[in-house]
Amino acid sequence: MTDVVGWLSKNAALVSSLATLIMALLWVFYAQLLYRDFTQRHRPRLMIHQAPDTGVDSISGDR
Numbered sequence: 001m002t003d004v005v006g007w008l009s010k011n012a013a014l015v016s017s018l019a020t021l022i023m024a025l026l027w028v029f030y031a032q033l034l035y036r037d038f039t040q041r042h043r044p045r046l047m048i049h050q051a052p053d054t055g056v057d058s059i060s061g062d063r
Helices: 002-010 012-041
Strands: none
Touching: 002 012
């Protein structure tokens, strides 16, 4: 146990840098997921519906 603590204290800058890099990569990954979800939910959609007539009952087919 003391060997681990000694190694950590000697390499504190390296451990801190690696932890910071891993955390930054996780934030980028989560930001990409949030952005992709946002763009999929707010994508404009165009619906073209063709009916035989322009009246209100033209869609139901009651002719």
